[in-house]
Structure formats: C-alpha cells, structure tokens
Amino acid sequence: MVRDYSRFFPPADTGAPAREPDALQRLGWQAFFIRQAGHLDLAATPPLRVSEVQRSGLTALGADGEITLPPMPGVTVGDWLLHDRARPARSVLLDRRSLFRRRAAGTGREEQLIAANVDTLFIVSSCNNDFNPARLERYLALAHEAGVEAAILLTKADASEDPGGYADRAKAVARQVPVLTLNALEPGAAARLQGWCGTGQTVAFVGSSGVGKSTLVNALMGAGAAQTGAIREDDSRGRHTTTARQLHLMPGGGLLLDTPGMRELQLTDAAEGIAGVFADIEALARQCRFRDCGHDSEPGCAVRAAVDRGALEPGRIARWRKLLAEDRFNSAALHERRARDKAFGKMVRNATGNKAKRRDG
Numbered sequence: 167m168v169r170d171y172s173r174f175f176p177p178a179d180t181g182a183p184a185r186e187p188d189a190l191q192r193l194g195w196q197a198f199f200i201r202q203a204g205h206l207d208l209a210a211t212p213p214l215r216v217s218e219v220q221r222s223g224l225t226a227l228g229a230d231g232e233i234t235l236p237p238m239p240g241v242t243v244g245d246w247l248l249h250d251r252a253r254p255a256r257s258v259l260l261d262r263r264s265l266f267r268r269r270a271a272g273t274g275r276e277e278q279l280i281a282a283n284v285d286t287l288f289i290v291s292s293c294n295n296d297f298n299p300a301r302l303e304r305y306l307a308l309a310h311e312a313g314v315e316a317a318i319l320l321t322k323a324d325a326s327e328d329p330g331g332y333a334d335r336a337k338a339v340a341r342q343v344p345v346l347t348l349n350a351l352e353p354g355a356a357a358r359l360q361g362w363c364g365t366g367q368t369v370a371f372v373g374s375s376g377v378g379k380s381t382l383v384n385a386l387m388g389a390g391a392a393q394t395g396a397i398r399e400d401d402s403r404g405r406h407t408t409t410a411r412q413l414h415l416m417p418g419g420g421l422l423l424d425t426p427g428m429r430e431l432q433l434t435d436a437a438e439g440i441a442g443v444f445a446d447i448e449a450l451a452r453q454c455r456f457r458d459c460g461h462d463s464e465p466g467c468a469v470r471a472a473v474d475r476g477a478l479e480p481g482r483i484a485r486w487r488k489l490l491a492e493d494r495f496n497s498a499a500l501h502e503r504r505a506r507d508k509a510f511g512k513m514v515r516n517a518t519g520n521k522a523k524r525r526d527g
C-alpha cells in the first residue's frame with residue numbers, strides 16, 4: 167500500500183525556504199545516526215525509519231516516502247535502517263539511541279522489542295485516584311532502563327481542587343523529571359507539550375486506561391488524527407488482523423510512536439532503571455554497616471537513620487523493595503525458562519545423537 171506523505175515534506179526543489187528541515191530530519195535523522203552512516207554513500211543506501219512492524223513485513227519512511235520491506239528479525243518500530251535496494255532484507259540496522267523491550271510471556275521468545283529511538287516518554291496520570299507514586303516510579307524505571315528522558319503529565323487538573331498538591335507529590339518522586347499539570351481537553355494542551363515535540367523528536371505515551379493519553383494524542387495530531395486509523399493485514403493463517411499505525415508524523419514537527427506494546431510495558435530486568443529512580447536509597451544502603459543489611463532493625467542502618475531524621479519517606483523504601491522483588495521474580499522466571507530450554511535442547515541433541523550412532527552401528 168502506498169500512502170501519500172508529500173504534505174509532510176517540503177517540496178523537493180527551490181520552493182522551500184532555505185531553513186526548512188529536510189524530510190530525513192523530520193523523521194528523526196539526528197547526529198547520532200548521521201555519524202554511523204558517515205562513511206557511506208547515502209544515495210546508494212538511503213536511511214529509512216521503520217514505521218510499522220507486521221508479520222508480513224516492515225513499513226519504513228524515507229526521504230522518498232513510504233517503502234515496504236520484508237520481515238527483518240530484531241528490527242522494531244522507530245529503528246533506522248540503511249536500505250539495501252538490491253537485497254532489502256540485508257538492510258543495515260543502525261545502533262539505537264534508546265530501546266524499550268519486554269519479556270514475552272509464553273511465546274517462546276524471551277524478549278520482545280517494543281520501540282526504538284524514542285526521545286521522550288510522556289508518563290501520564292491524572293489529578294485524581296489514578297495518581298500513585300509507585301506507578302510513577304515504575305514507569306520512570308522503565309524510561310531509565312530504556313535510556314529515554316521522561317516527563318510526567320498530570321491530566322484532569324481542571325477537575326481537581328488541588329492540582330499543585332499532585333504536582334508536588336510527583337516532583338517528590340523524581341526531582342529531575344519535569345512535571346506538568348494540564349487539562350488535556352483545553353485547546354492549549356498540545357502547545358504545552360510542544361517543547362518535547364519539535365522537528366524530528368520522537369515521543370511516546372504510557373499510563374493507565376482513562377488518564378487522557380488518546381486525548382493528548384489527538385491534540386498533538388491535530389487534523390492528522392485521521393491518520394491514526396487502523397489498517398488491516400493478513401496474518402499467517404490468512405485471517406484479517408487489524409493493526410494500528412505505529413509511527414506518526416505530527417503537524418508540529420515531531421513524531422509520535424504508539425504501539426500496543428508500548429501501552430503494556432512491564433519491568434523486565436530493570437535493576438539498572440530501578441537503581442536510577444531510587445538512587446538516593448541505594449546510596450544510603452551502601453553506607454549501612456552490613457553489606458547484606460535488610461534495613462529493618464540492623465544496627466548501623468543508614469536507610470533507617472534517614473527515615474528517623476525525616477530525610478526519607480518510609481513508603482519509598484517499601485516501593486523500592488516491591489519493585490526490586492518484582493524484578494527479581496521476573497528475572498528468575500526468565501532464567502528458569504532459559505535453563506529449561508537449554509536442558510531440553512541437550513536432551514534432543516542427545517536423543518538424535520544416539521539415534522545416529524545406532525544407525526551407524
């Protein structure tokens with residue numbers, strides 16, 4: 167299927183103002199990728215950004231519009247490829263600036279790539295009962311793990327008596343992360359996010375159901391929102407499945423990456439991300455007298471001492487522990503499955519090996 171993206175791109179010749187960003191810049195082609203391709207002839211192997219991943223293949227956007235490619239394992243939405251026109255499946259995957267991945271339960275595959283090269287993750291919650299510091303921390307850990315900057319958006323400020331109170335509690339969770347309270351329905355909502363959505367900047371949304379993600383997406387997409395409509399493809403059994411478009415050019419210049427996987431993100435081996443979000447506690451824990459301090463009633467516990475002098479909120483310790491335990495559980499389950507698969511593989515090899523021997527003898 168060929169879609170007309172021409173309205174997103176400046177005219178090819180002199181009609182465009184000199185400083186108009188070129189088509190690749192609009193797709194997020196930045197110094198990080200340009201450096202990787204520096205020694206290559208980009209006319210021969212043009213850069214493409216993957217906009218959809220389906221069973222039947224990939225769709226990618228480049229300076230000349232949209233191209234369909236055969237399936238390429240290990241490639242995900244948001245990735246940059248250098249297109250090999252003669253052998254498309256051999257197109258080169260460029261290193262990623264950031265990557266969201268998740269453990270794929272029960273699929274036999276251990277890990278699922280969700281999205282690459284997102285610049286900013288909008289973590290959305292509302293100024294109401296949805297607000298939950300533990301959930302914010304979880305999402306922040308995910309962003310940290312993926313290597314993505316985060317911004318916390320607290321919607322429904324218009325329906326709250328005290329939006330500032332919610333903002334303060336969000337800021338207490340992550341001092342470095344920008345926090346915005348807003349009414350997603352008001353006309354100026356998109357403009358308030360524009361700072362993160364400039365030309366070539368890729369954003370994604372996470373948050374619970376009903377917090378206003380779609381409302382914000384529609385605000386950012388403006389008249390282009392019709393583009394978010396679903397498309398159909400045939401799966402391997404010839405059934406029609408409906409998949410949504412996954413990478414959208416926003417009228418304001420940025421890109422919106424929106425996949426079902428993005429919305430279902432969980433913590434996977436996120437120890438590093440957790441450490442980033444709870445850096446204060448982890449630093450304290452290193453000062454405890456005992457290396458294996460449980461931070462309960464051990465003498466010389468720096469974590470407890472911080473709680474006692476009011477420098478650390480006890481709830482944060484509980485959430486830190488819960489997140490660590492959850493991550494440990496997830497990782498253990500994965501390693502167990504890995505070990506089981508390995509043992510099974512060995513058994514199969516032994517069995518087939520024995521058969522071969524018998525035949526030989």
Ligand SMILES: Nc1nc2c(ncn2[C@@H]2O[C@H](COP(=O)(O)OP(=O)(O)OP(=O)(O)O)[C@@H](O)[C@H]2O)c(=O)[nH]1
Nearest residue numbers: 321322323348349350351375376377378379380381
């Ligand atoms: N008053 C008010 N209503 C809002 C705001 N943001 C969203 N809503 C309303 O809340 C409802 C849910 O918003 P959605 O944008 O569908 O929420 P979502 O996060 O996309 O939900 P899912 O699609 O289930 O993930 C809709 O009725 C919106 O109109 C806000 O800032 N203020």
Ligand SMILES: [Zn+2]
Nearest residue numbers: 454459461467
């Ligand atoms: Zn301790």
